Structures are given as C-alpha cells and as structure tokens.
Amino acid sequence: MKRTASRAGQLIDVLPRPGEGADADRSAALATLETLGTAVRLRSGQKLVRPAEASDTTFIVKEGVFVSEALWPGLRSAVLALHYAGDALPLAALPQAAACAAVAATQAEVLRFSGTTSLPEGRQLVEYTLSSLLDQQARMALHIAMITTLDAGQRVASLLTEFALRLGRQNGRGVAFDVPLSRNGMADYLGLNADTLSRIVSGFKASGLVEQPGRHRFIIRDWKGFFALSPLNTSIDHLHRRVRA
Amino acid sequence: MKRTASRAGQLIDVLPRPGEGADADRSAALATLETLGTAVRLRSGQKLVRPAEASDTTFIVKEGVFVSEALWPGLRSAVLALHYAGDALPLAALPQAAACAAVAATQAEVLRFSGTTSLPEGRQLVEYTLSSLLDQQARMALHIAMITTLDAGQRVASLLTEFALRLGRQNGRGVAFDVPLSRNGMADYLGLNADTLSRIVSGFKASGLVEQPGRHRFIIRDWKGFFALSPLNTSIDHLHRRVRA
DNA sequence: CGCGGTCTTGATACTTCTCAAGTCGGGTGG
DNA sequence: CCACCCGACTTGAGAAGTATCAAGACCGCG
Known part of the structure; x- marks a missing residue:
C-alpha cells in the first residue's frame, strides 16, 4: 500500500535520531556535571523522597522515566509530572504536605548532588x-x-x-514504544478514571490507529491520524520532540 | 457570640501580618536586584508576551497579580498559573506554541531583566x-x-x-479579599464551566460560609468551616500563607 | 502451568456541561 | 446625582460525558 510508505516517510521527520540535536547538547552539559555528582542506579518503583527538613538535594535523570506522585488521604493518587533523561529533579520542587515522591517508573540512573550549590563549580x-x-x-x-x-x-x-515522541522508535508497523506507566498511573496523570481510560484505548484499537502487542507496548499505526486526535499535539511536539526540523 | 471571637483569634494565626516573615526576606533579596532591573508599571489587562525567537527576558513581580493564559484555537482558554508579588516570570517558561502570555490581573508593577544572566552580578x-x-x-x-x-x-x-491566604485581610466580619479574576478566569483555572462555578459559589453563600458584598469582593465568614471544604487546603496553606506559625 | 494482579467491559448513576432566558452591577453620560 | 446600558453573572432544565461497581478475561510472573 503506497500510503504506508508515505506515512513512514513522515515519521523520519517526526521521531528523534539517536545522538543528534538536543540530545548531544544535553550530553555535553552533563559530562562536566558528572564529576560533581554521584551516580545512582534505581530499579523501577524506587523512590526519591523529600525529607521533612529543608533539602537542597538535586537529582539529574541520566536514564529512565520518573513520575512525581502525591497521595492525600481519602483522595485518589495524583501524578503531578513526568521526568525524562536530562531533567533536573530538585527535591525542593515537590510539595511537602502529602506523601509525595519522585518514583522511578522504569529502571533508571540518576546523578545525585547535595550541598554543591554553594561551591564555585556549583554555578554550573x-x-x-x-x-x-x-x-x-x-x-x-x-x-x-x-x-x-x-x-x-x-x-x-x-x-x-x-x-511516542519521547520513547518511540519507528519500525515497519508504525511508531512503537513501551508505556512506562500502569493504566492507573496514566489515569491519575490525566485526571481520568482507569475504566474510562481503558475504554478509550480500546476505541483507538478498534479504529485501527493503535495496536497493543503487549500490556505495556503500543504501536501507533497511523501517525498522522493519531496526531490529529488532540488539538494540543503540535504544542506537545514542540516540547517533547528531540530533533528539530 | 463567643464563637465569633474564637474564630477571630484563629485568624490572627492564619493571615499574614504586613512586613513580617517571608515578606521581609523577599524584600531584602529584591532590594539588591532592583538596581539591575528596570521597574515597569502595568495596568490590569496588559500582557507580557514571549517573542517568537528565544528570549532570556525575566520579570519579577513587585506588586499585583499575574495570570499565565493560553488560548488554542477551538478550545476554551486555559489559565495555567497565578503569580504573586515576589515571583520570577521568565518568559521562557511559557509554552510558545499557542497564544500564551502573562497578563496583569490587577494594577501591577514588575522589574524587567534582559540579558543580565551573563553578567557577574547576574548570578543573583x-x-x-x-x-x-x-x-x-x-x-x-x-x-x-x-x-x-x-x-x-x-x-x-x-x-x-x-x-484569602494571599490577598485577604481579617476584619470584623471575617476574611475579606478582592478576587483578581473574573468568573471565567476562575473557571478556566479550575477546569470548570463558568455556570457550574457560579452555582457552587451561590451554594457557599446560601450556606452562610461566604459573603459577596460586590462583584469582585468576598468575605469568608467561617474560616474553619470553609477551610475544611477542601482536603488540599492544608497543602495550600503551606504554599500560600506568608507567615509561619 | 497455575496463580495474582491488572486490565476490560457492561449497565447504571451521578456530576458537570450546554444553552437559553433573565438578573444584576457598575461605569458612563446627561 | 441619577438613570441608563452593556457586559458579566445567575439560574433552570435537559443533555452529555464520565465515574462507579461488579463480573469476567487476560497477561505475565513465578
């Protein structure tokens, strides 16, 4: 089918190519910071928690995805933000009132900085x-x-x-990626009920836009069609696409 | 009524006293920055807009309330954040894809900084x-x-x-403040329909928790009762109350 | 291969939105 | 200073969308 080929052509413009663009910039800045911080490996589910007293500890994500979560008694849990490689995670940015933490959503690696802001090299x-x-x-x-x-x-x-923009890889069938969140995590991030989310994803699959070869694996079959589903997607593209046209 | 007196007693712990605590810290830090930036007065409704090209311009709010707004074609407008005196407003923090601006919600004054980050004094x-x-x-x-x-x-x-915590003043009738947003602005901030918001405020008035002497003026009559309405209010107190106990 | 937790799907109830009509407030001009 | 007028707000009835609950299916782990 000719249209498949033309879709694939567009995807080359849409998805990042490893080692290019912003990725390279990030690596350069990180290389100098790695001497200051200490590297820590985390397994999926491990948490970075803000201690009760004020803390100037900062982490920088080297690899993996993190989720800022908060849980207030009696409320469903909230997913406040997602963090990707290159993101700085100052613990001071977490609200302190509730059980609040940055949780590794995948296997991850971070750089840990503590009390370095006052050093001359701290300016970096x-x-x-x-x-x-x-x-x-x-x-x-x-x-x-x-x-x-x-x-x-x-x-x-x-x-x-x-x-898809952050984690996806183009292959013959479309743009494939592993979702780093559970159904519940995605629902909490979106302010939706998990059942509703499930129904919506089923709808996407029924319409042929999306395929789900495993519980956490998705393939977007029709990028253009899928991209058109949300009016905010051009803005999302600006912020999450790693290679500029 | 004795309970009125006891409520009033609690309010003294809850609302800020001018010139104390965090206010004083902010003033000290700002005093040194005022020599670097240029002061600008704004009337309600004036906008700070991010230019198309990258910009390192930063504003610091000296007085007044600002609203970060965004408008995507075909969607209802979004109020992304509220900014109060002391807040830094780097234009780079605004998403650039949509019509997006920081709008003065009240008469306001800001300090403007442009290209100062590279100066030695810029570290401050x-x-x-x-x-x-x-x-x-x-x-x-x-x-x-x-x-x-x-x-x-x-x-x-x-x-x-x-x-109430940011703008309120305690008086004989309760905690009084002027709402800096229109009904629509508040609704957009909360992700609600303006009609729904109106109904809810009417409910608060009917239950006697709140009074509304003018279109933009509110008085919270029963602080304790009102505070208990939202499970997130203790967290809101942590972030918006300017005097610590 | 079997178990446990996660996900799916249906029927139903409830919250919130929509649209329309009416009211109110406050700024302007006489 | 008062009356007018326009935009902002209020309120109702109905519609739409989403949440809830419960039962069953699936996946992946051990």
Missing part, C-alpha cells in the same frame, strides 16, 4: 537546573492545559503522543 | 529565579492535584482559600 549545576526547570515548567503548563481544556479522548491521545 | 538573578521557580513548580503541582483529584466544589473552595 544552578544554571543547568534553572534551564531544566524552565523546560519542565512549560511542560507542566501544557499538562494543565490538557486537563482543563480537553475531553477524555483528547487527553489520552496527548499522553500517548508524548510517549 | 539566576539564584533568585531558581528559588522562585522551585516555589512556583510546587504550586503548579498542587494546581494539578486540585484538578485531577477534587470535585468542583472542592476546587472552588481551594482557589478561594488561596486568594
């Missing part, structure tokens, strides 16, 4: 953190926009688009 | 901005938690509590 960390927070703040703003302006189907499409 | 601005962004990121996280976990009534109660 401060500037890296600031730049990363600007980025993350824009993403949180978009997250808020998703939740306040979109209906359930558009929200789910937006999140899957984000995952 | 960088550190101030970083610290402010950490604060604002925690507030955005709470905003997301509000929208994803609370029902409509709890959301409205949370927002009014925030305004």
Whole structure:
C-alpha cells in the first residue's frame, strides 16, 4: 500500500535520531556535571523522597522515566509530572504536605548532588537546573492545559503522543514504544478514571490507529491520524520532540 | 457570640501580618536586584508576551497579580498559573506554541531583566529565579492535584482559600479579599464551566460560609468551616500563607 | 502451568456541561 | 446625582460525558 510508505516517510521527520540535536547538547552539559555528582542506579518503583527538613538535594535523570506522585488521604493518587533523561529533579520542587515522591517508573540512573550549590563549580549545576526547570515548567503548563481544556479522548491521545515522541522508535508497523506507566498511573496523570481510560484505548484499537502487542507496548499505526486526535499535539511536539526540523 | 471571637483569634494565626516573615526576606533579596532591573508599571489587562525567537527576558513581580493564559484555537482558554508579588516570570517558561502570555490581573508593577544572566552580578538573578521557580513548580503541582483529584466544589473552595491566604485581610466580619479574576478566569483555572462555578459559589453563600458584598469582593465568614471544604487546603496553606506559625 | 494482579467491559448513576432566558452591577453620560 | 446600558453573572432544565461497581478475561510472573 503506497500510503504506508508515505506515512513512514513522515515519521523520519517526526521521531528523534539517536545522538543528534538536543540530545548531544544535553550530553555535553552533563559530562562536566558528572564529576560533581554521584551516580545512582534505581530499579523501577524506587523512590526519591523529600525529607521533612529543608533539602537542597538535586537529582539529574541520566536514564529512565520518573513520575512525581502525591497521595492525600481519602483522595485518589495524583501524578503531578513526568521526568525524562536530562531533567533536573530538585527535591525542593515537590510539595511537602502529602506523601509525595519522585518514583522511578522504569529502571533508571540518576546523578545525585547535595550541598554543591554553594561551591564555585556549583554555578554550573544552578544554571543547568534553572534551564531544566524552565523546560519542565512549560511542560507542566501544557499538562494543565490538557486537563482543563480537553475531553477524555483528547487527553489520552496527548499522553500517548508524548510517549511516542519521547520513547518511540519507528519500525515497519508504525511508531512503537513501551508505556512506562500502569493504566492507573496514566489515569491519575490525566485526571481520568482507569475504566474510562481503558475504554478509550480500546476505541483507538478498534479504529485501527493503535495496536497493543503487549500490556505495556503500543504501536501507533497511523501517525498522522493519531496526531490529529488532540488539538494540543503540535504544542506537545514542540516540547517533547528531540530533533528539530 | 463567643464563637465569633474564637474564630477571630484563629485568624490572627492564619493571615499574614504586613512586613513580617517571608515578606521581609523577599524584600531584602529584591532590594539588591532592583538596581539591575528596570521597574515597569502595568495596568490590569496588559500582557507580557514571549517573542517568537528565544528570549532570556525575566520579570519579577513587585506588586499585583499575574495570570499565565493560553488560548488554542477551538478550545476554551486555559489559565495555567497565578503569580504573586515576589515571583520570577521568565518568559521562557511559557509554552510558545499557542497564544500564551502573562497578563496583569490587577494594577501591577514588575522589574524587567534582559540579558543580565551573563553578567557577574547576574548570578543573583539566576539564584533568585531558581528559588522562585522551585516555589512556583510546587504550586503548579498542587494546581494539578486540585484538578485531577477534587470535585468542583472542592476546587472552588481551594482557589478561594488561596486568594484569602494571599490577598485577604481579617476584619470584623471575617476574611475579606478582592478576587483578581473574573468568573471565567476562575473557571478556566479550575477546569470548570463558568455556570457550574457560579452555582457552587451561590451554594457557599446560601450556606452562610461566604459573603459577596460586590462583584469582585468576598468575605469568608467561617474560616474553619470553609477551610475544611477542601482536603488540599492544608497543602495550600503551606504554599500560600506568608507567615509561619 | 497455575496463580495474582491488572486490565476490560457492561449497565447504571451521578456530576458537570450546554444553552437559553433573565438578573444584576457598575461605569458612563446627561 | 441619577438613570441608563452593556457586559458579566445567575439560574433552570435537559443533555452529555464520565465515574462507579461488579463480573469476567487476560497477561505475565513465578
């Protein structure tokens, strides 16, 4: 089918090529910071928690996906933000009132910095953190926009688009990626009920836009069609696509 | 009535006293920054817009309330965040894809910084901005938690509590404040329909918790009762109350 | 291969949205 | 200073969308 080929052609423009663009910039900045911080490996599910007293500890994600979660008694849990490789995670950015933590959603590796801000070399960390927070703040703003302006189907499409742009690889069948969150985690991120989310994903599969070869694995078969599902997807593309045209 | 007196006693612990605590810290840090930036006065409704090309311009709010707004074609407008005196507003934190701006919600005054980050004195601005962004990121996280976990009534109660803590003054009748947003603005911030918001506020008035002497003026008559309406209010108190116990 | 937890799907109830009509408030001009 | 007028707000009835609950299916782990 000719259209498959043309879709594949577009995908080359859409998905990142390893080692290019922003990836390379990030690596350069990180290389100098690695001498200051200590590397830590985490398994999926391990948590970075803000201690009760004030803390200036900062982590930088080297690899993997993190989820900022909060749980207030009597409320369903909230997923506040997603963090990817390169993101700075200052524990001070977590609200302290509730059980709140950054949880590794996949196997992960981080750099740990503690008390380095006051050192002369600390300026590098401060500037890296600031730049990363600007980025993350824009993403949180978009997250808020998703939740306040979109209906359930558009929200789910937006999140899957984000995952595809961040984690996806193009193959013969489309754009494939492993979802780092459970159904419940995705629902909490989107402010939806998990049952509703399930129904919506089933709808995507029924319409042929998406395939699900395993519980955590997705393939977006029709990128253009899927991308059009959410009016915020062009903005999501700006913030999550790693190679600029 | 004795309970009125006891409520009033509690309010003294709850509301800020001018010139104390965090206010004083902020003033000290700002005093040194004022020589670097240029002061600008804004009228309600004026906008700070991110230019198309990358910009390192940063504003610091000296006075007034700002609203980060975004408008995507075909969607209802989104209110992404609220900014108060002391907040740093780097234009780079605004998503750039949509019509997006920080709008003065009241008469306001800001300090404008442009290209100062590279100067040796710029470190002060960088550190101030970083610290402010950490604060604002925690507030955005709470905003997301509000929208994803609370029902409509709890959301409205949370927002009014925030305004009371930020802008309120205790008087004989309760905690009084001027709402800096229109009904539509509040609804957009909360991800609610303006009609629904109106109904909920009417409910608060009917139950005697709240009074509304003018279109933009509110008085919370029963602080304890009102505070209990939202399970997130203790967290909101942590982030928005300016005097610690 | 079997078990446990996660996911799916249906029927139903409830919250919230939509649309429309009416009311209110406050700023403007006489 | 008062009356007018326009935009913002209020309120109702009905519709739409999403949540809830329960039963069953599936996947992946051991």
